[in-house]
Amino acid sequence: MNNIPKEGLIEREIxxxxxxxxxxxxxxxxxxxxxxxxxxxxxxxxxxxMDQETGYLLLVQYVNEQQAEAAYESFLEIYxxxxxxxxxxxxxxxxxxxxxxxxxxxxxxxxxxxxxxxxKLLSGVILKEE
Amino acid sequence: xVRIITRRDFMRGTAYAALxxxxxxxxxxxxxxxxxxxxxxxxxxxxxxxxxxxxxxxDEAVMALLEQDDPVKAFRLLVKPDDIVGIKSNVWSFLxxxxxxxxxxxxxxxxxxVQKKNIGIDDQGxxxxxxxxxxxxxxxxxxxxxHYWSGIGGxxxxxxxxxxxxxxxxxSCANLALxxxxxxxxxxxxxxxxxxxxxxxxxxxxxxxxxxxxxxYNGIIVGTDPGVNCRHLRSI
Numbered sequence: 001m002n003n004i005p006k007e008g009l010i011e012r013e014i015x016x017x018x019x020x021x022x023x024x025x026x027x028x029x030x031x032x033x034x035x036x037x038x039x040x041x042x043x044x045x046x047x048x049x050m051d052q053e054t055g056y057l058l059l060v061q062y063v064n065e066q067q068a069e070a071a072y073e074s075f076l077e078i079y080x081x082x083x084x085x086x087x088x089x090x091x092x093x094x095x096x097x098x099x100x101x102x103x104x105x106x107x108x109x110x111x112x113x114x115x116x117x118x119x120k121l122l123s124g125v126i127l128k129e130e
Numbered sequence: 131x132v133r134i135i136t137r138r139d140f141m142r143g144t145a146y147a148a149l150x151x152x153x154x155x156x157x158x159x160x161x162x163x164x165x166x167x168x169x170x171x172x173x174x175x176x177x178x179x180x181x182x183x184x185x186x187x188x189d190e191a192v193m194a195l196l197e198q199d200d201p202v203k204a205f206r207l208l209v210k211p212d213d214i215v216g217i218k219s220n221v222w223s224f225l226x227x228x229x230x231x232x233x234x235x236x237x238x239x240x241x242x243x244v245q246k247k248n249i250g251i252d253d254q255g256x257x258x259x260x261x262x263x264x265x266x267x268x269x270x271x272x273x274x275x276x277h278y279w280s281g282i283g284g285x286x287x288x289x290x291x292x293x294x295x296x297x298x299x300x301x302s303c304a305n306l307a308l309x310x311x312x313x314x315x316x317x318x319x320x321x322x323x324x325x326x327x328x329x330x331x332x333x334x335x336x337x338x339x340x341x342x343x344x345x346x347y348n349g350i351i352v353g354t355d356p357g358v359n360c361r362h363l364r365s366i
Binding site: 021022027079080091 | 135304
């Protein structure tokens with residue numbers, strides 16, 4: 001809770017989980033486990049009010065940097081290959097998805113109405129290495 | 131190589147193409163109707179269900195679902211007089227499908243012309259029950275409760291007794307939908323009914339029950355698509 005930005009956060013709808021089934025239940029991403037989630041990944045999925053719409057922040061802590069990097073590559077390759085260089089892309093519904101890796105963490109913003117909002121949300125995440 | 135279908139495929143409208151020819155195209159954009167009906171007086175002051183109100187709720191829900199002005203007409207769209215109908219109920223001792231709801235369904239099946247001898251109500255014995263073995267139609271009815279592994283126990287999960295339940299518990303019950311392809315089940319379900327009269331919203335084990343987590347929501351949900359019903363339940 002202390003790691004993610006508070007502004008706009010819809011606290012009662014925050015989800016904590018490990019497995020991809022849970023993520024896909026809240027927000028479907030893909031038919032395969034492209035983020036390599038499992039019993040050793042700590043995940044937070046949090047909705048944020050963004051004007052009249054809702055954006056989402058997914059924060060995943062992996063066991064180590066290597067696993068985080070592999071998952072990050074997998075996500076970009078499969079979900080938004082056009083963002084390999086930048087980490088962000090506008091989706092078909094005109095919303096923005098932005099992904100970032102930092103050590104053993106991956107954070108992804110979905111459904112942001114604009115790039116700046118996605119970037120601001122990601123920059124508000126506070127990470128602690130273990 | 132497995133073709134991975136992402137959220138973006140759905141945005142693009144290409145997900146069905148990715149799934150291949152097995153998808154029946156006429157159904158790809160068909161809306162599915164789900165009806166939630168609630169009645170504040172369905173429980174009396176002694177926490178007993180009022181069977182007349184339960185019948186009324188079922189009737190109104192099915193009429194709304196099928197756009198009919200009479201419950202018997204509506205049920206005649208679901209079953210034919212020569213159908214053999216299994217009502218797949220749920221007997222979990224703490225929170226079973228209410229008998230009042232089972233009776234209401236049976237009553238309308240009889241009114242629709244199905245013979246009494248061709249109607250069966252069962253849960254754990256469905257694989258041995260001749261009505262279910264020979265069934266031509268199924269009505270799926272159960273209450274909502276939180277489930278330790280699958281998240282919720284809803285309509286999708288209610289068919290687990292048609293096979294070995296333990297085969298479906300791996301990976302957060304990820305394969306539950308396969309139940310609906312079993313020969314005993316496939317293409318037979320005419321109606322899914324979820325009792326949200328008094329759902330349980332929390333549990334800490336596979337057969338966990340605690341009255342503190344049960345509340346009177348006073349509703350039932352009716353639909354033809356078990357997945358949609360379950361999705362709606364999760365929201366509740």
